[in-house]
Amino acid sequence: MRKIKFIATKEFYHILRDPKSLAIAIAMPIMMTFLYGYAINLDIEHVTIGIIDYDKTAESKELTDAFYESSYFSRPEVEVLDSDAEALLRSSHAIGLLYIRPGFSDALLNGRQFELGMTIDGSDNNLSAAVLNYSNGLVFQFMLDHLPHGVEIPKVDIATQNLYNPDLKSSHFFVPGLVALILMMISAMLTSITIAREKETGTMEQLLTAPVSPRQILLGKILPYIFLALLDGFLVLVVAKLFFGIPFAGSQLLLFAFGLIYVATALALGILISSLTKTQQVAMMLAQMTTLLPSVMLSGFIFPIKNMPLLLQLISNIVPARFFVVIIRGITLKGAGLEILAAQGLYLIILMAVLMLVAAKKFSTRIA
Amino acid sequence: MSHAVEINKLSRHFGSFKAVDEISLTVSHGEIFGFLGANGAGKTTAIRMLCGLLLPTGGNGTVAGCDIMKEPEKIKTKIGYMSQKFSLYGELTGRENINFYGSVYGMNKREISSRIDELTEKLQLQDLLHRQSHSLPVGWRQRLALAVALLHQPKIIFLDEPTGGVDPIFRRKFWSTLYDLGEEGITIFVTTHYMDEAEYCGRISIMHQGKIVEMGKPFDLVARHKAENLEQMFIGLINERGSSGA
Numbered sequence: 354m355r356k357i358k359f360i361a362t363k364e365f366y367h368i369l370r371d372p373k374s375l376a377i378a379i380a381m382p383i384m385m386t387f388l389y390g391y392a393i394n395l396d397i398e399h400v401t402i403g404i405i406d407y408d409k410t411a412e413s414k415e416l417t418d419a420f421y422e423s424s425y426f427s428r429p430e431v432e433v434l435d436s437d438a439e440a441l442l443r444s445s446h447a448i449g450l451l452y453i454r455p456g457f458s459d460a461l462l463n464g465r466q467f468e469l470g471m472t473i474d475g476s477d478n479n480l481s482a483a484v485l486n487y488s489n490g491l492v493f494q495f496m497l498d499h500l501p502h503g504v505e506i507p508k509v510d511i512a513t514q515n516l517y518n519p520d521l522k523s524s525h526f527f528v529p530g531l532v533a534l535i536l537m538m539i540s541a542m543l544t545s546i547t548i549a550r551e552k553e554t555g556t557m558e559q560l561l562t563a564p565v566s567p568r569q570i571l572l573g574k575i576l577p578y579i580f581l582a583l584l585d586g587f588l589v590l591v592v593a594k595l596f597f598g599i600p601f602a603g604s605q606l607l608l609f610a611f612g613l614i615y616v617a618t619a620l621a622l623g624i625l626i627s628s629l630t631k632t633q634q635v636a637m638m639l640a641q642m643t644t645l646l647p648s649v650m651l652s653g654f655i656f657p658i659k660n661m662p663l664l665l666q667l668i669s670n671i672v673p674a675r676f677f678v679v680i681i682r683g684i685t686l687k688g689a690g691l692e693i694l695a696a697q698g699l700y701l702i703i704l705m706a707v708l709m710l711v712a713a714k715k716f717s718t719r720i721a
Numbered sequence: 722m723s724h725a726v727e728i729n730k731l732s733r734h735f736g737s738f739k740a741v742d743e744i745s746l747t748v749s750h751g752e753i754f755g756f757l758g759a760n761g762a763g764k765t766t767a768i769r770m771l772c773g774l775l776l777p778t779g780g781n782g783t784v785a786g787c788d789i790m791k792e793p794e795k796i797k798t799k800i801g802y803m804s805q806k807f808s809l810y811g812e813l814t815g816r817e818n819i820n821f822y823g824s825v826y827g828m829n830k831r832e833i834s835s836r837i838d839e840l841t842e843k844l845q846l847q848d849l850l851h852r853q854s855h856s857l858p859v860g861w862r863q864r865l866a867l868a869v870a871l872l873h874q875p876k877i878i879f880l881d882e883p884t885g886g887v888d889p890i891f892r893r894k895f896w897s898t899l900y901d902l903g904e905e906g907i908t909i910f911v912t913t914h915y916m917d918e919a920e921y922c923g924r925i926s927i928m929h930q931g932k933i934v935e936m937g938k939p940f941d942l943v944a945r946h947k948a949e950n951l952e953q954m955f956i957g958l959i960n961e962r963g964s965s966g967a
Contacts, residue, residue, distance in 0.1 A: 359824040363810065363817075370812035370853070555806025559869070562772050562802035563825045564794060 356565050360573025364547065368577065378543060382535045382585045386592045389531050397483045402426050402449040403433040403441045410458035412499065419495050420451065425487045442474050449473040449484045461499060525600075528593045529685045530654035533677040535589055536612070537619045537648050540582040542640040544623030547574055548716075549636035552627075567717040575620050582616040583609075593685075602688030608681065611694070614701050615677045619644070621708035622673075628716040648674035676701045725750050725877050725908035726771065728782030728789070733766050733775065740766040742931035743780060748924075750876070753899060753909045755919045755939075758928030759959055764912050767928070768881055771910070773797045785877050798826070801870035805882035808866055811855030815846060815865050818854055819872060826873040833872070840868045844898065860891035867898070871907075878902070880911040884918065896921050916952040927955065929962050 368374050404417045420426045429447045434440065441447040452470035460467035471488060473481040551557035560570060593599040623640060630636040649655065651665060652674035658666055669675050676697040683689030683697075691698075726748040733741040741763045748754045758764045769775040771784050773793030782789045785799040809818045816837065823833035841847055846868055849861050857865070863883060870878050880899075884892045896918060899909055903923075911922070919925050919939060926936040935942060935958060939951055948954035 356825055356827070359821060363813065363821050366817065367810065367812050554811070555804055555808045556810055558774070558804055558806070559802065559808035559822075560825065561774055562797055562800070563822065564797040564827070565825050 356569050357573040357576070360565075360570060361576040364574055364577040367547070368581065374543065374546070378539065378581050378585065379588070382539055382589050383592060385535050386528070386531060386589050387596070389534075390528050390593075390597050397425050397480065397487055399427045400425060400449075400480070400484055401429050401447045402451060402484065402488075403429050403438055403447045404451045404453065405433055405435060405438050406453045407435075407455045408453045408457040412458035412461055413453045415499075416453060416457070416492070416495055420488075420491060423491060425491070439472065442472065445474075447474075448480060449488070451488065461496070464500065525597070525686060526682075527654070528597045528599050529681045530652065530674075530678045532586060532589050532593065532681055533615070533652065533674045534645070534648045534654060536582055536586050536616055536677075537622075537674050538641065538644045539585055540578060540616050540619035541623040541626065541644045542637055543581065544574065544578050544620045545626040545630070545636040545640040546633050547578070548624065548627035549630055549633045553632055568713065571624065571713060571716055575617075575624070578620055578623075579613070579616055582620070583612065586612050586616070599685055601685055603684035603690065607691060607694075608684045611677065611680045611684075611698055611701070614698070614705055615673060615680075618673045618701065618705040618708055621705065621712045624716055625708065625712035628712065644674075647672045651675060652678045654678055670700075671704065673701060673704050676704070724748060724783075725752070726754075726782070726784050726910060728771070728780065730780035731767070731770060731777050731782050731789070732779035733763075733770055734778045739931045741770070741777075744928070744931075744933045745780075746926055746933060746936065748908060748910060750908055751903055751906045753903050753911065753921065753923045755922030755925035756910060756912045756928070757919055757925055757955065758912075762928040763931040764928055765881060768879055768910070768912065771796075772800060772802050772879055785875075798873070799875055799877065801873070801875040801878035803863075803866045803870040803878065803880045803883055805885045809854045809862060809869070812853060814853050815850040815857075818865065819850075819869060822869045823872050828873060836872055836874075840871060843901070844868050860887045860895075863887060863891070863895065867895075871902075875907070877908040877910065880909065882912050882914065884913065884915065892918065916950070916955060919951055927958060929959060934958065934962060 368378060402420070404420060406413045406417055421428055429441055431441065431446050433450075438450050442450065450472045452472075454468070454470060457467060457469070459465075469492060471485065473484055548557070551560065561567075590599075594601065622643065626639045626643065627636050630639060647668075651658070651661075651669040651672045653669075654674065658669050658675065661669070679697050680694050680701070683694050724747045726746070728747075729745050730743040731741060731745070732739065732743050744767060756764055756768070766775065770777050770789060771782075773784075773789070773796040776793065777789060784796050787795045787799065789796070810821070813821065819837055819840075820830075820833055823836070828836070837846070837850070841850070844864050844867060846865065849857055849865055854862060854865060867880075867883070870880070884895055887895075892915070899911070900921075903909055911918075913919060922939060924936065924938055925942070926933045927942075928934070937945070943949075943951055943954050946954045946957060948957055
């Protein structure tokens with residue numbers, strides 16, 4: 354036990370005195386949060402859409418103004434031709450076209466059902482879905498403002514109703530997932546470097562000629578990084594709260610407990626990588642490859658898993674981030690409790706246990 | 722235990738490759754034994770087995786009275802090891818490095834600090850205790866590494882090319898330190914590339930393609946092979962044996 358403590362202490366010295374690892378450990382997660390949080394932004398702002406008004410009434414004019422006065426949409430720079438409005442889409446001068454068909458004003462004033470037409474450039478499906486949703490929202494609001502009191506609101510097609518993210522803010526969706534990504538990447542990278550570095554410099558051999566077991570070395574090395582990774586998690590969550598306004602609906606203790614399991618999983622992956630590699634560079638690259646891409650693509654962080662081909666869905670089951678993304682979104686956005694997240698937690702624990710065992714075994718045999 | 726190191730037909734095969742092929746030797750207490758051979762001759766593999774880092778695939782032997790096959794962990798507590806690589810933590814100061822390794826060997830603070838005082842005098846460590854070791858010149862680092870190897874008062878130390886990459890003046894000093902240690906009864910098992918250093922050894926062995934091909938006092942070997950000096954003898958011996966496959 355004493356030896357583990359000394360190895361852990363020594364590891365702390367490494368982190369604190371080496372500006373490089375300190376930068377990776379502290380500055381990088383924060384930088385990544387800002388970068389991803391702001392860069393991955395699916396909110397729409399001043400998206401160009403063309404409005405073709407066939408109704409030509411005071412009401413249709415007002416609807417047009419309502420669209421262009423909102424911060425979401427703006428007018429195309431070129432003139433909209435009634436004869437070939439879609440030219441605008443082809444030339445990318447607009448993302449969507451809204452058709453106000455004749456009879457709009459009549460239907461509005463009499464409280465009848467009515468349909469507006471919309472053509473959207475579907476090549477960016479995230480954007481087009483957002484445009485559709487925002488347009489629906491605007492039209493609905495317009496109806497509310499213009500209908501005489503007591504008249505029933507005519508049927509309006511509202512495509513999606515978003516319970517947990519009423520502003521449709523994509524940062525609410527992304528930032529919690531980002532915590533999962535960052536924790537996985539940083540933890541795996543730091544541990545994979547620490548052992549590879551000792552192999553590279555030769556201190557590992559020196560250490561092994563001393564009466565200390567591989568298991569003691571392993572534990573001594575993991576402990577400081579658990580602490581560090583949890584610190585990272587805390588920092589990233591603080592940024593999430595202060596800069597992106599992520600709500601914390603659920604239990605922080607529960608999040609901490611799951612975070613601990615998740616971080617341990619990532620650290621075990623780092624150990625496994627470093628027992629398979631000889632140099633810091635290779636270890637770092639391998640750690641990035643095995644964490645970054647799967648954690649982005651196969652975790653549900655951006656792309657919904659249920660829309661993936663079966664093979665990818667199956668592979669996603671061994672990506673730890675997949676489970677933690679559900680957990681952290683559940684806790685921060687929806688206030689989900691243990692009873693809802695238990696299954697995810699269990700999967701995560703299984704993954705952690707398997708990775709830990711394999712890593713410890715590989716480490717002991719490769720090193721001796 | 723009559724000998725510090727005693728091995729009999731010790732082998733280590735990696736698949737069909739015989740890195741070490743049935744070597745036998747004995748080293749007495751307090752002897753400075755030079756373990757020579759060209760690169761790839763199997764020296765490092767042999768030393769790793771003697772230090773308990775690698776299990777042999779054949780043969781048997783004892784180091785400091787402990788069985789190589791059965792008690793590798795016990796051997797570790799009785800020997801000191803210093804390798805050609807920089808085996809210190811660069812971000813730690815000299816004293817912190819020593820403290821760390823001392824604690825790994827299970828020494829308490831008081832033991833370590835009194836040992837540091839002794840070694841400081843013996844190896845002139847005073848200037849390097851408070852500096853981070855990556856800022857030290859190579860020769861100084863090697864002195865610190867030797868201090869680490871001697872920390873827990875081992876009876877045998879294994880030095881794997883301890884003077885690689887350092888200047889002749891430092892090498893001279895280093896060897897005079899080794900002589901002092903030998904006089905205290907510490908057994909020194911050392912590999913080197915420098916033939917002038919090999920001449921300082923009480924006895925040497927020469928390894929070639931996994932086997933020990935020659936062993937004895939340096940000047941006896943020179944005489945036996947009718948060579949002018951150790952270097953000529955070594956080159957002649959290796960050429961004569963040929964280097965099949967190398």
